[in-house]
Amino acid sequence: MSNKQDGVTTTASQAIRQDGLGQAQPPHAPSPDHTPTEASRSIHPDEAVPAHWGRYLVAPRPFGEGITSEILQDLITFLEEDTDGLILDHIDLPSRTGGESHRRCPPIVVVAMPDSRAQALASNPRLIVERDQPLLHTDVPMPAALGIVEPAHAPFLADCGEINVHVVGPNAVPVEEAHIWAVGTTGTTHAVTGRDGRAQLKLSADLPATIRTLHVRPAQGYWPARIDRPFQTGTGGETTISLLSLVDTFRGFPDEPLTGWGIQAMRLDRLPASHRGSGARVALLDAGVSTSHPDLKDIVTKGRDFTTAPERDTWRIDATGRGTWCAGIIxxxxxxxxxxxxxxxxxxxxxxxFPKGRVSDLLRALDHCTTERIDIAQINITYQMPSQLVSWKILDLATAGTVTIAPAGDTPVTLFHTAALPGVLSVGALTRSDQGLRPAPYSPIATDLHAPGTDLITTGHLGGYTAASGTALAAAHITSLAALLLTGHRQLRSHINCGTRVHHLHTLLLTASRPRHPQHTYRLPDAYTAFTDYPTEPVSRAPGY
Known part of the structure; x- marks a missing residue:
């Protein structure tokens, strides 16, 4: 790539050099931990990186005549000559976009280097330098959730003891693989029940009497439970928690099919039976999907694990359960x-x-969505600090015709970084009560849309069915409706231009979600309205436009 300045044509690599980096920051001397060899001019494995170095994403800042693949080689050549860094990988432009002139995200090089070197590169206005952050399943650190600013200031008692919990179902049947959280005044501890339904939770800074709540989330077959002040007498001992089974709640289930309350709340059950999403390609960016589930084994047949070798099929194993929950809803x-x-x-x-993924893996997954012509990408993971590169990649995805949907996050304080990006439809969760629908207490309010997200019956990652909650399940409802609209709505199917299709879908969902009551603070899409009342004018706010 070349760029003209003052009548002189320069390559991108020369432009980077001429911007003063070499004068402002002399080339580093070889690090004592790394002797430059000919091998340093190729991609290195993570094992070759010194422990005190960081991982960074380095990209040319878009300027001049646009972005081409040639600039990647210029950047690699520039970075290869740096003795204080190792190239770990590079992310080229995807093969399918709306044309080079429409690309916002430049090619990226993943580099390991000392923090000081990264700071020097970041001072060059021609470059973008970001940390290659680990991806997170949630953005709520537990100490912050409990109001503890500095965990090291919390007391530590040498002999706090432990609490013993026995989780059973009807007829005292032990509940295996149930997750238990004990929330105290100074911290949280976690355990999983064994085959006998028992778990022991060791306390570090709490006594049994200071445990505020016990939360139980079974893997399948039962409703979750919450017990307030479980040890008011002050003694630990063993406490037994009895769970209500799904079979006792829904007569004939699972032999008799169940229609979820979320389907009814969005009036999806009012749509013709012919609307089934045939032909829609949906990507779930999460921790995998358990494809061994009978309801999913013939449905989820494609995937990739971006945290390991491409040929491995570890994407068929769900590390957290959430991907399987969402796949079942959809x-x-x-x-x-x-x-x-x-x-x-x-x-x-x-x-x-997730786990082990980084922002560079997310960028590759988004490129995968482009090349595989994914219609809808639901991004269920997040990261700690904002990323300009991810923001640009999302906009490129929209230009290529992919709708991006993200859960708002399971904290009422802030949105997931992915949900806050331009072009992304952010989704909060609703719960139901005798008074009707309302935003769930764990869900942010300031989102584009809301959908059912509490106590939903869906597929469990260990088999069977489970009652699950979270904004990711709410997002799965919006993803599902988007798939129905893209494949069954006459006006949407007629929009050949990919970017136009994305814009019209955003407008359609938002228009069909106008608050049903002046006091409502949420937008719940009505599927029947979306299919019958196509808007003649765009709404005032469509994400990313």
Missing amino acids: AAADNGTGITGIAPEAEIHALKL
Whole structure:
């Protein structure tokens, strides 16, 4: 790539050099931990990186005549000559975009280097330098959630003891693989029940009497539970928690199919049976999907684990359960039992990014969505600090025709970084009560849309069915409706231009979500309205436009 300045044509690499980096920051001497060799001019494995170095994303800042693949080689050549850094990988431009002139995100090089060297590169106005952050399943650190600013200031008692919990179902049947959290005044401890339904939670800074709540989340078959002040007498001992089974709640389930309350709340059950999402390609960017589940084994047949070698099929293993929950809401098989997904004929791609994933893996997954012509990408993970590169990549994805949806996050304080990006539809969760629907207490209010997200029956990652909650499940409802609209709405199908299609879908969802009551603070899409009342004018606020 070349750029003209004052009548002189320079390559991008020369422009980077001429911007004064070499004068403002002399080239570093070789690090004592790294002797430059010919091998340093190729991509290095993570194991070759000195422990005190950081991982960074380095990219040319877009300028002049646009972005081409040639600039990547110029940048690699520039970085290869630096003795204080190792190139770990590079992310070129995807093969399918709206044309080079429409690309916002430049090619990126993943580099390991000392923090001081990264700071020197970041001072060059021609470069963008960001940390290659770890991806997070949630953005709420537990100490912050408990109001503890500095965990080291919390007391530590040498002999706090432990609490013993026995989780059972009807007829005292032990509940295996149930997650238990004990929330105290100074911290939280966690354990998982064994085959006998028992778990022991060791306390570090609390006594049994100071435990505020016990939270139990079974893996399948039962409703979750919350017990307030479980040890008011001050003694630990063993406390037994009895869970209510799903079978006792829904007569005939799972042999008899169940229609979820979320489907009814969005009036999805009012749509013709022919609306099944056939032909829609949906990508779930999460921790994998358990494809061994009978309702998913023939539905989720494509995927990739971006945290390991591409040929491995570890994307079929769900590390957290959430990807399987969302897959069930969207596309669980219509086999006459259990649950049926809202768009059961959609094609689901499971893109695994957690655990061990980084922002560079997210960028690659987004490129994968472009090349695989994904219609809807639901991003369930986040990261700690804002990323300009991810923001640009999302906008490029929209230009290529992919709708991006993200859960708002399970804290009422702030949005996931991914949900706050331009071009992304952010989704909060609703819960229901005798007074009707309302935003869930864990969900942010300031989102583009809200959808059912509490106590939803869906597929469990260990088999069977589970009652799950969270803004990711709310986002799965919006993803499902988007799949139905893209494949069954006459006006949307007629928009050949990819970017126009994305814009019209945003407008349609927002228009069909106008508050039903002046006091409502949320936008819940009405599926029947979305299909019958196509807006003649765009709404005032469509994400990213």
